[in-house]
Amino acid sequence: MVALEFADFEVDTCLDCGGIWLDSGELEMILGQDVPIRVVADSGDVSVSKRKCPVCNKKMSAYATRSPRATEIDVCTTEHGIWFDRGELSTIAESLQEPLRSTVLDQMRAIFTKEF
Amino acid sequence: MWELIQQNKRRSIVLFVMMGAILLLLGYLIGAAFAPPDGGLFGLVLAIVVWGVMSMISYFSGDSIMLNMAGAKEVTREVHPQLYNVIEEMKIAGSLPRVPKVYIIETSAPNAFATGRKAENASIAVTTGLLEKMNRDELQGVVAHETGHILNRDILFITFAGVMLGTIVILSDMFLRGMRFGGSRRLGSSRSKNGGQGAAVLLVVALVFAILAPIMAQLLYFAVSRRREYLADATAVRLTRYPEGLASALEKISASTDDMPRMNKAIAPLFIANPIKAAGARMSNLTSTHPPITERIAILRSIAGGVGYLNYQQAYSKIKSTREQVLPKSALEEKDVPTARSASPEVVTGTVTSSPKRGINDLIRAVNGFAFLTCTCGLKIKIPPDFGKDSVTCPRCNQLNKIPVAELAASVAVLEGIGAKGVEEEIKSESTYKRQSQSWESFKCACGRTIQL
Ligand SMILES: [Zn+2]
Numbered sequence: 001m002v003a004l005e006f007a008d009f010e011v012d013t014c015l016d017c018g019g020i021w022l023d024s025g026e027l028e029m030i031l032g033q034d035v036p037i038r039v040v041a042d043s044g045d046v047s048v049s050k051r052k053c054p055v056c057n058k059k060m061s062a063y064a065t066r067s068p069r070a071t072e073i074d075v076c077t078t079e080h081g082i083w084f085d086r087g088e089l090s091t092i093a094e095s096l097q098e099p100l101r102s103t104v105l106d107q108m109r110a111i112f113t114k115e116f
Numbered sequence: 117m118w119e120l121i122q123q124n125k126r127r128s129i130v131l132f133v134m135m136g137a138i139l140l141l142l143g144y145l146i147g148a149a150f151a152p153p154d155g156g157l158f159g160l161v162l163a164i165v166v167w168g169v170m171s172m173i174s175y176f177s178g179d180s181i182m183l184n185m186a187g188a189k190e191v192t193r194e195v196h197p198q199l200y201n202v203i204e205e206m207k208i209a210g211s212l213p214r215v216p217k218v219y220i221i222e223t224s225a226p227n228a229f230a231t232g233r234k235a236e237n238a239s240i241a242v243t244t245g246l247l248e249k250m251n252r253d254e255l256q257g258v259v260a261h262e263t264g265h266i267l268n269r270d271i272l273f274i275t276f277a278g279v280m281l282g283t284i285v286i287l288s289d290m291f292l293r294g295m296r297f298g299g300s301r302r303l304g305s306s307r308s309k310n311g312g313q314g315a316a317v318l319l320v321v322a323l324v325f326a327i328l329a330p331i332m333a334q335l336l337y338f339a340v341s342r343r344r345e346y347l348a349d350a351t352a353v354r355l356t357r358y359p360e361g362l363a364s365a366l367e368k369i370s371a372s373t374d375d376m377p378r379m380n381k382a383i384a385p386l387f388i389a390n391p392i393k394a395a396g397a398r399m400s401n402l403t404s405t406h407p408p409i410t411e412r413i414a415i416l417r418s419i420a421g422g423v424g425y426l427n428y429q430q431a432y433s434k435i436k437s438t439r440e441q442v443l444p445k446s447a448l449e450e451k452d453v454p455t456a457r458s459a460s461p462e463v464v465t466g467t468v469t470s471s472p473k474r475g476i477n478d479l480i481r482a483v484n485g486f487a488f489l490t491c492t493c494g495l496k497i498k499i500p501p502d503f504g505k506d507s508v509t510c511p512r513c514n515q516l517n518k519i520p521v522a523e524l525a526a527s528v529a530v531l532e533g534i535g536a537k538g539v540e541e542e543i544k545s546e547s548t549y550k551r552q553s554q555s556w557e558s559f560k561c562a563c564g565r566t567i568q569l
């Protein structure tokens with residue numbers, strides 16, 4: 001994974017598969033203060049993910065979200081951050097409430113011109 | 117200064133003999149318990165051999181063992197200029213023959229230690245938590261305390277004693293573990309073979325001693341290390357001429373609730389503050405390797421009139437209301453006592469990022485050999501050393517950026533202590549992925565996905 005930093009915002013990404021990793025701290029920076037990590041990961045069905053957290057290397061939890069499309073996001077059990085497969089973050093961002101929605105999309109568009 | 121060093125040396129010798137005696141007795145009892153009646157002698161010889169080997173190892177590479185156990189990584193001036201500057205300042209203030217090597221330990225708990233054989237090859241290690249939480253004066257105070265250990269010739273002793281303590285801990289641990297699993301069987305068999313009530317008694321004695329030995333060794337260590345901590349504090353005050361720096365650093369360190377997860381008992385005494393804050397550990401001053409931190413702070417804060425050794429001794433006597441001399445005579449008779457300076461102004465450099473956490477993360481990346489490039493569009497790209505390609509397409513502007521593979525390999529080489537020879541080979545092996553067969557090949561992507569070629 002490489003880390004990308006632009007205008008005081010940092011995101012980790014895998015350039016081969018297009019996956020995005022958001023640290024808990026970075027997430028707070030885009031969503032504003034005190035937003036728990038699971039606001040993004042909708043409280044859908046939880047199962048054990050195949051993927052490991054890049055910080056603690058433990059298996060993450062997979063949260064199944066329905067709206068607007070069925071996606072599965074991997075969240076570290078000790079809240080180190082969230083892993084989004086390619087395209088998942090934009091899908092999730094579309095489903096967010098308005099002030100949050102444009103904040104997330106603007107931040108991500110500033111870095112990834114192709115994806116968002 | 118000489119008497120001070122001599123006194124330290126004498127104390128070290130007494131301590132070594134006593135710790136060694138504990139080690140030998142432990143060896144004898146373990147041997148005797150396993151194979152009475154002649155096993156005791158074998159155990160004794162074995163303990164001597166282990167002791168000899170461990171002493172040799174700690175003399176020649178005790179420092180690197182300590183640094184390894186603590187998970188410390190060497191950094192250069194480029195990686196953390198401020199820390200490097202502070203250490204250089206202390207080198208000058210204390211007239212050390214060489215700038216100590218600088219190491220960083222990745223943990224949120226603020227702490228630091230010094231190690232090495234002598235001042236010529238000393239190392240100072242600090243945690244990332246320390247760099248994150250301290251201002252310049254506080255960092256200087258901590259580094260000065262560690263420099264004090266180097267100047268007072270504590271580091272060889274601390275390294276030696278740490279390894280010796282470690283040997284005792286490991287030996288008794290192994291014995292106790294072995295007893296837990298095969299103990300009862302062994303007890304039965306030895307009883308039938310030798311008809312020995314004596315053997316059973318010996319086993320119990322060995323068990324009790326195996327439990328007590330590490331504690332006794334630690335107490336012995338404590339008896340000497342306490343004075344060393346006060347002395348290092350006094351030296352730090354003299355070197356920085358600013359007692360408040362170390363005082364508020366110690367305050368921040370003791371206020372931190374972070375534990376250092378990788379620490380074990382053997383290297384805990386090295387640190388400026390005990391890295392293992394087990395429940396209730398704060399209460400038991402007797403078994404602590406460090407004097408109570410609140411007392412050290414109180415002494416530092418009541419230093420008045422100057423920042424020499426005598427001023428520290430006076431503050432010590434006042435706070436502890438004792439006439440005991442914690443510092444050696446020669447130190448107290450020094451002429452020209454230095455005067456205190458005022459706090460240094462907070463300098464805001466141009467490169468400060470809005471998040472201190474980011475700076476620390478980048479520091480860890482630099483230590484781990486990441487390459488940093490800034491695309492012309494302004495996007496900063498931080499590339500891990502195992503990236504495996506020599507260019508990267510900017511996801512922001514689509515421009516192809518060349519990765520400075522040579523620099524990357526060189527910096528990795530510097531950080532890992534590889535000579536210039538290894539660098540060329542590094543570049544070759546890192547820049548291209550060679551297909552090893554005619555068919556498809558796959559390798560694991562950093563994210564865990566498998567990529568096919
Ligand atoms: Zn990937």
Ligand SMILES: [Zn+2]
Binds near residue numbers: 055056057058077080
């Ligand atoms: Zn994690």
Ligand SMILES: [Zn+2]
Binds near residue numbers: 265344345348386388
């Ligand atoms: Zn110390």
Ligand SMILES: [Zn+2]
Binds near residue numbers: 495
């Ligand atoms: Zn670019």
